[in-house]
Structure formats: C-alpha cells, structure tokens
Amino acid sequence: MQDKTGELKNVKYGPLPRAGMPVQVQCVGFKCMAYLDKEGKWRDLFSHQCLERFLGVVPTRFSPRA
Numbered sequence: 001m002q003d004k005t006g007e008l009k010n011v012k013y014g015p016l017p018r019a020g021m022p023v024q025v026q027c028v029g030f031k032c033m034a035y036l037d038k039e040g041k042w043r044d045l046f047s048h049q050c051l052e053r054f055l056g057v058v059p060t061r062f063s064p065r066a
Contacts, residue, residue, distance in 0.1 A: 013055065013056025013059065014057040014058065014059035014060075016036065018036075019035070019036045019037065019038055019040075020035055020037075020038075021036075022034070022035050023035070023058070023060075025054060025057055026057075027051055027052070027053050027054055027055060028053040031058060032044055032051075033045040033046070
C-alpha cells in the first residue's frame with residue numbers, strides 16, 4: 001500500500017500459511033487470491049503464475065493463526 005507520495009506504508013500483514021493453502025495477498029498495486037507452492041514461491045490461485053513484488057498476506061477473519 002502506498003501513500004500520496006508513492007512511499008510504501010508500514011503495514012502489518014498476517015502470518016504465512018502452509019504450502020497450498022489459498023489466502024488473499026497484497027502485491028504492489030493489487031490484491032489477489034494466491035498460495036505458496038512447495039518451493040516457497042507465491043502463485044496466483046487461478047492462473048498458477050508466479051507472483052512478483054509480493055508484499056504480504058492480507059489478514060482476514062479466516063486467516064491462519066500463528
């Protein structure tokens with residue numbers, strides 16, 4: 001998330017999920033549903049493409065607890 005000057009804000013994101021578990025993630029400029037693959041890379045849930053510029057897991061009511 002960016003403020004009006006384009007600087008990235010300090011945002012507290014949720015804990016990382018186990019591999020294969022779908023969660024909402026924040027990337028630079030957008031949010032989407034994604035999962036961690038077995039190699040530890042973030043992938044889009046629907047296209048399975050590797051996500052670049054990942055910022056963090058968006059905490060939700062259903063996010064896994066640490």
